[in-house]
Amino acid sequence: MTDTETATAPAVPTDRTAAPKPSSIKMTARDVNVFYGQTHAIKDVSIDVDLENVTAFIGPSGCGKSTFLRTLNRMNDTIAIAKVTGDITLDGEDVYAPEMDVVQLRARVGMVFQKPNPFPKSIFENVAYGPRIHGLAASKQALEQIVEQSLKRAGLWEEVKDRLSDSGTALSGGQQQRLCIARAIAVDPEVILMDEPCSALDPIATAKIEELIHALRGKYAIVIVTHNMQQAARVSQKTAFFHLGNLVEYGETSEIFTNPHEERTKDYITGRYG
Template sequence: MTDTDLAQTARENADAVDTTAPIKMTARDVHVYYGATHAIKGVSIDIDMDHVTAFIGPSGCGKSTFLRTMNRMNDTIAAARVEGQITLDGEDIYAPSMDVVQLRARVGMVFQKPNPFPKSIYENVAYGPRIHGLAASKADMDQIVERSLKRAGLWEEVKDRLTDSGTAMSGGQQQRLCIARAIAVDPEVILMDEPCSALDPIATAKIEELIHELRGNYAIVIVTHNMQQAARVSQRTAFFHLGNLVEYGVTSDIFTNPREERTKDYITGRYG
């Protein structure tokens, strides 16, 4: 895809932007350290409810690190330290009173490599709702599993083999199963860390179509190295470089008329 094609794709997606969309998450002056390494440097950003936000930038620029701060996944790394403030509906997610288990139910994560549990398809989806007590009966759980698999565009493919292992599915199906697992607990935000990087083009297209269908039901943030993908699926784009948030705005503006020279250089392939 040429620069002109990339800009055209971004423009075609621009009509989906609502400048009055409600803010779901905010970050203010966020710094992340891994020991002595300063990985994220003073990032401030608003994530709204009605749009897909893409984080782009070269490898090692901090986009995945920052994504992990949004549901406290960095808590699992002993050397990690986060400074600044991140809020969900105005509530500081790093406050001592925040229940991290509940936070991760509200802010779900889909990882780069599909990671279904070594359980049946049904049990993969039912796992979260069971832990959080979201189903009062087997019939309720059946309904949650069916609804989640339908939202993930997977129901018709698996409805007759729900007892089969989730790990026996194709890579694309496994990733959609992981998305179904994430949405089964009714999250408010879905974080996707390069969800298509391990998939073939056909499976990638299905995931991108799914992202379009889910938009508006959840605040969605996707990390991607693929600028064409960012142009196709997102309405807002944030460009990271060396731990800094260089530029953030409407996707069509970022790809057609970036304000920062570093953004322009990256988009036109001069580095990265």
């Protein structure tokens, strides 16, 4: 996601919260910039992602929140003109170090996309694919246990346990999204990135995904990009507000929504733009 508008000088993001306990921080970003050719899409963003809190990225379309999310597991590597500067670490390891295995990184930092994208395979094979290629199961029985556990954690097992051989693409949209979450969980990630995971879903399916996010909190560090401010308020404990590629404000969700310090945050929260 890029932004071609001319931004004013970036404000220093306001973080009014105590830093999470060091042991709970999974990822850190410091002074991260993203360029698409000559377009400066992300400007000096610094943030922590921790295990104890769901972090929501909010902001108007084109503000850079999805672009920044994609830097966390190097998805921007797939774009030839993209350039990332700054430091991003996962448990202290430099995500962009030459020796970093990007395939392993994306197993450790999983991604759930805006539109459900199950493989054209059976429900079982959708979940089993990752553990199989990463060698996480020593036997067929172990693989079956991983699939069952992942589907249970994704809140889908009871709905599909008797039709695991059916195609994943035959499921409803909400079920497909939970299948994609199960697929991400199956490789035992440390972080789960969600890029507007409910934007294509109806309210009932959305509620199930939100319940799932609550259930997964603490097991995985979770970051969600959302345009829905009510959703951000419901599912997250930390919120980061992006505008024109800048991280304007970052702190406790309750504070961001009830007592924002930055005027741009207040204007967005109250619907004056966005």
